[in-house]
């Protein structure tokens with residue numbers, strides 16, 4: 342039978358704020374356990390939460406970038422359940438009145454065509470704490486757990502998609518797109534290793550052509566694009582095999598075991614929580630006046646898709662270049678700064694995609710903001726190439742030296758003697774020397790082995806340390822041999 346895969350995603354993104362959603366504690370990652378807590382985020386009796394305005398502002402930016410409708414009035418609810426990392430016994434989230442609804446994102450489907458993926462809702466909520474399971478001598482093995490509440494009350498948005506995704510690739514595309522937008526907006530650092538972005542996938546299969554959905558399984562906490570694709574692909578196989586063997590898919594929550602590449606059952610629907618949501622009596626409704634939304638709109642940065650289009654149309658770059666350069670806001674900004682100083686977009690793009698990205702991708706490389714080769718360095722170097730001061734070949738060496746030392750290209754060229762050999766007498770001398778050193782080859786060439794021309798040119802280039810212009814060398818050698 343021909344089966345169709347149906348996927349809906351719930352993505353949790355941590356918002357980039359200095360302080361937590363309902364208190365003034367720091368959100369910095371990696372601090373000593375329980376060093377960033379107060380009565381509010383610990384949920385101590387009598388402590389009152391106060392909503393962080395920045396959280397709403399960030400969420401409004403997301404609304405504008407994902408075409409969502411903003412509710413003029415939304416409300417926080419208590420989601421009641423008991424878990425050791427949630428000492429107050431409920432999570433503050435939004436429930437029946439989320440702040441954003443009915444948006445969409447455009448991704449590429451597997452055939453490369455644009456496809457719209459609906460966003461059902463986006464709501465604000467607090468994160469819970471984290472359980473640590475110490476091992477080793479003195480720690481009691483796995484006999485006890487420790488609770489770190491630094492993450493408790495850290496602001497999150499949950500982005501719930503429509504079940505519009507049809508393949509593992511589409512699903513990871515969607516999360517990539519979402520991540521790119523959030524990072525461009527400056528509302529999330531997008532760091533999946535630190536849990537700033539993680540996805541739950543609702544996966545089901547149905548016979549192609551059938552309108553009703555199959556029973557779905559939810560796979561929790563996928564924190565890399567690769568795991569997301571692997572988990573969905575595994576789940577598709579598992580469900581199809583089960584159905585074809587006459588079995589039934591049961592609605593349950595599963596976890597992805599990345600070491601084994603499989604999903605395993607965590608809890609079935611029967612054990613699922615009844616959260617008994619009710620409006621949080623301690624928090625006022627969230628009211629978004631039109632003026633606030635307009636102000637956010639005015640400050641909205643250019644979004645990645647729009648920037649890609651502009652890079653193609655405004656700078657005449659191929660789609661491939663535009664796509665690569667716009668993969669981060671920093672890289673795109675770098676490009677524009679370099680082009681402002683050296684008006685040859687394609688040359689700038691070539692050097693960025695080649696030498697610059699190669700250096701940046703090396704292990705231990707600094708982030709682009711602290712790269713030793715700045716847009717000013719790159720533009721100045723391209724200027725030297727354009728003026729004919731250095732050959733394109735020597736420019737590679739100039740680039741490496743700039744990267745190693747942070748020196749400007751003029752200084753590198755002077756120190757390393759990389760200026761192009763322009764005076765004809767020294768070039769002539771080099772040609773003479775090469776011919777004199779290879780009499781047998783000269784004779785062979787004159788006897789008809791014209792392929793040897795390349796050999797002589799190569800020798801001259803080596804002798805001039807690549808500083809000569811190959812076309813000029815070619816001409817000189819030919820004249821000497823044939824003259």
Ligand SMILES: [Zn+2]
Nearest residue numbers: 364366379382
């Ligand atoms: Zn706190």
